[in-house]
Amino acid sequence: MPLARGGTRTEHSTLNRVARYPREMEASGGFDDKRAPVQNANGRTDCRLANAVTAEVETTSMTRVTVWNENVHEQEHEAVADLYPDGIHGAIASALAERGFDTETATLQEPEHGLTEDVLAETDVLTWWGHAAHDQVDDEVVSRVKERVLEGMGLIVLHSGHYSKIFRELMGTTCSLKWREAAETERLWVVEPGHPIADGVEEYIELPETEMYGERFDIPAPDTLVFNSWFEGGEVFRSGCCYRRGAGRIFYFRPGHETYPIYHNEAIQQVLANACDWAAAGNGPEPSFGNADPIEAIDESDDRSVH
């Protein structure tokens, strides 16, 4: 029986805080008795286990990631197709699925670029790869994605996606940078080892062949800088940048290229998985906006308003 995408934001958030079980548990009727609440030696019930197995069983779900790719280089260049036979989106989706995410892909060529209202409504985290066709992305789709990010959907912007409409609209700056394609060494140093996006990563990730991106990177200063890159040719780059916008979390991750096998690198895959975990929507309050009654008793007799 296929898994239907039925999670809601509230349900998902539960799994962030309690435990993560595969959705087939829901389909199969839940865990068996052996997973029922247990007591430890001094009689204390282990609440988390109890929560996970009983009260929460029907509401938890895997994090749903939609992997978007413009999918142009793969169609036009044999070298790229050889490197990514299932497309860059296929490589990323596969790496994430292997790490426990519920993944779907979407590409520029699909109707509404595969990013319909329904798809976005069922997406916890969207990853974005684009390069040659930024201007072919429909403005309406960009607005739709932006709205969902501000509502709480996570967004992982990859490599040349720095110049996508969606990233530039969310940042408010040009997002320009320096670049060079010379298959040179990049070393991504972890500058914030306590950040969950650095989980399971060594002190640095070394990539022997990369496109260089160099500062000045015209972005707002990130809320948290996780990676800082060194390039063989002499440049540095803020290569792992966290932002909060609205209720959404955004991570820009520099590595990735159409002609270098970056997305086959295990450490890069690990960071992508960490980022999807970090960016998945929470369960915070939905803010209310607009005209508001006072909470405290105040004199409301003023009538000077001109509108």
Added chain:
Amino acid sequence: MPLARGGTRTEHSTLNRVARYPREMEASGGFDDKRAPVQNANGRTDCRLANAVTAEVETTSMTRVTVWNENVHEQEHEAVADLYPDGIHGAIASALAERGFDTETATLQEPEHGLTEDVLAETDVLTWWGHAAHDQVDDEVVSRVKERVLEGMGLIVLHSGHYSKIFRELMGTTCSLKWREAAETERLWVVEPGHPIADGVEEYIELPETEMYGERFDIPAPDTLVFNSWFEGGEVFRSGCCYRRGAGRIFYFRPGHETYPIYHNEAIQQVLANACDWAAAGNGPEPSFGNADPIEAIDESDDRSVH
């Protein structure tokens, strides 16, 4: 002899670090030996002249502030016109001029809203007041202002300007909030007393009659939060927010309203002056973007590029 707006970014930045000279000095060939105060064409003595140090004479200038206002309420409501007989822009410009700034005003009704390429090129800091006519601001002018901010022009966004096109484009979020017009008390607490925008201000500024703005304010977390407001009706609001975008500095300042005499308040005027000082463009490097040669000697023989 009229004052020509002849300063350049480089010239201005000098004055930030050394001293501030009136612009006529450049035209007139510099100060005389006695360093005596001089008058400009309309007879106003420029106090900054007193500060003159000879070596810097030909390069420095006053900070040039352009005060923009949509100027709609003033035309339509007598109560507003009574409160601000010279318009909100007139009140702000006058307060800034008294504090040593070289001010001009511009309004929605002027051609290109008074924000031509030439005007912006000669503006160090732009202040923005809008409320009823945000959607009447031409998109091309918004783009022009945004470009100038990213190049280094300061931007002070006032009160209901939170919902202007320019602020929302630079922030990347909805900039929504709660509001109420009940002439209630606001108390702006200084939370960062070491910030220059708090210079000369007491521990808090109390405004007896204000429109309430309440959290959640849907903005990116400010780089620095300077003021934090308390409202009689029970809300709080981040009311003084600093941002860097591109090479520009942006300050959002909450107080200000068309039917309350906020801009006649001296402490508010002081903050506006401080903000203009803080936001005035510096003299940092102009970043270069795009394809870049390596600085270090590296192997550039890779030919896998597909574009």
Added chain:
Amino acid sequence: MPLARGGTRTEHSTLNRVARYPREMEASGGFDDKRAPVQNANGRTDCRLANAVTAEVETTSMTRVTVWNENVHEQEHEAVADLYPDGIHGAIASALAERGFDTETATLQEPEHGLTEDVLAETDVLTWWGHAAHDQVDDEVVSRVKERVLEGMGLIVLHSGHYSKIFRELMGTTCSLKWREAAETERLWVVEPGHPIADGVEEYIELPETEMYGERFDIPAPDTLVFNSWFEGGEVFRSGCCYRRGAGRIFYFRPGHETYPIYHNEAIQQVLANACDWAAAGNGPEPSFGNADPIEAIDESDDRSVH
């Protein structure tokens, strides 16, 4: 079979990223076959389950929280003892245990204040409540706690703990503030609804009777401000503040008092649970410090060093 506190930082961090199982699994040799990798309806193996059940079985555990309290008011004042019959530590530990944490308590009166090397080594998150006896906390214990925080242990500092040695040492500032005990209303507004510490919380938490804390709060600007408080008497306060220090995450949470029933409030308990989840140590790289060989081939013949 008793739960032994046997987790290590590495083990624990796995659970943050993969799944959370009770620690008795480790002792019992792992899950039985029924929990082996399963396939979903369309035949795809669910990788997360596979990971969790096989490779990771022996390494995961619940988040271990040690709840520290100076436990002085409870001994000296009947009113406090009546409000918190198990001590403030007992109330907090109980609330966290109900929400799935593996909790222990420790108090000032115990040898080494209950914070031995062993206890800290097995603590993922430490919560800290102190007020009347900050100066009785041994400097050596403070150093030990600080070291563990920098290594990655989470720290939740509560209410009057703002003035504890450990918080002031980690912040580097005085951590002074204004205060008043008048049983007045506090309203904690969520200013960052997308932050996990705001999960499950309404737009604001209202506490009818609190001690007031007011700005200026002399702390470094928080990395993330989650809550912003309004007080009946006219003040505001940054009441939920996130920091990263070393590999550790620190959360300061203002509410809480010895004579008001703050820790019996469900929303407050929810925030405490969220904060413990957020602050639990990750699995990032352990940084290496000191003299380092070059990674790239460089000329190392320089002999000018004077030490």
Added chain:
Amino acid sequence: MPLARGGTRTEHSTLNRVARYPREMEASGGFDDKRAPVQNANGRTDCRLANAVTAEVETTSMTRVTVWNENVHEQEHEAVADLYPDGIHGAIASALAERGFDTETATLQEPEHGLTEDVLAETDVLTWWGHAAHDQVDDEVVSRVKERVLEGMGLIVLHSGHYSKIFRELMGTTCSLKWREAAETERLWVVEPGHPIADGVEEYIELPETEMYGERFDIPAPDTLVFNSWFEGGEVFRSGCCYRRGAGRIFYFRPGHETYPIYHNEAIQQVLANACDWAAAGNGPEPSFGNADPIEAIDESDDRSVH
């Protein structure tokens, strides 16, 4: 005629916003009558002039920088003495004096390390160089400096000063890092071109021979990151870091070494001057702390306080 150090914090702040006069103006009796308050053509007195010329004449002054150095290597190693015949402190003080600062020096060997209450009271910005003798700095002096920083004195921490008591106490972390002495190339990239500390600097500063400092640098994430360094041997480093602590501004600047001629480099000198300008104390409110009466009328009859 010697210059007396007579400025106060309040007095000094005026000069930040208005202009900077050499102190000999004070000694010579100030400006002559021709510079007295004047009126402009429409009869309005130019307030800034009035301020500057009358009330402030005897109180404004140049920014007073005290350049501190442990001054050990210079005494023990001829190579260092040859490079810095007046000591590192002498080289820095000279560079700052040439750029318009009122400089004094102080060293470890002086009574109270030259940092008496009086000296600190008359210091707007303190620069700190130490390396071999951090542990010889008296704790009382460290406390005194820290207190002054929190009150508003600027602090510029240089190179190996990262490991000084004062920096570590203000940061709350270990401030550890990687290092190597191999006279390798460093390139400091400007990542925040709109920040005043980058004024007059090119896109990067290249230093042909430096000691390497590498990440992980165990500091709190800086409020603003201005420089990001590339090293020949393969490392990166956050090399220009701004912080606010209390009312004080702190800048850590990486370059600088006892056996490389870093402080003779003009771009480095420019950054030091910019940093002293940026860090100079403002004129914000002095916060009040402790028990506070309510501002609003509230019921204060609660008598549950236990202290």
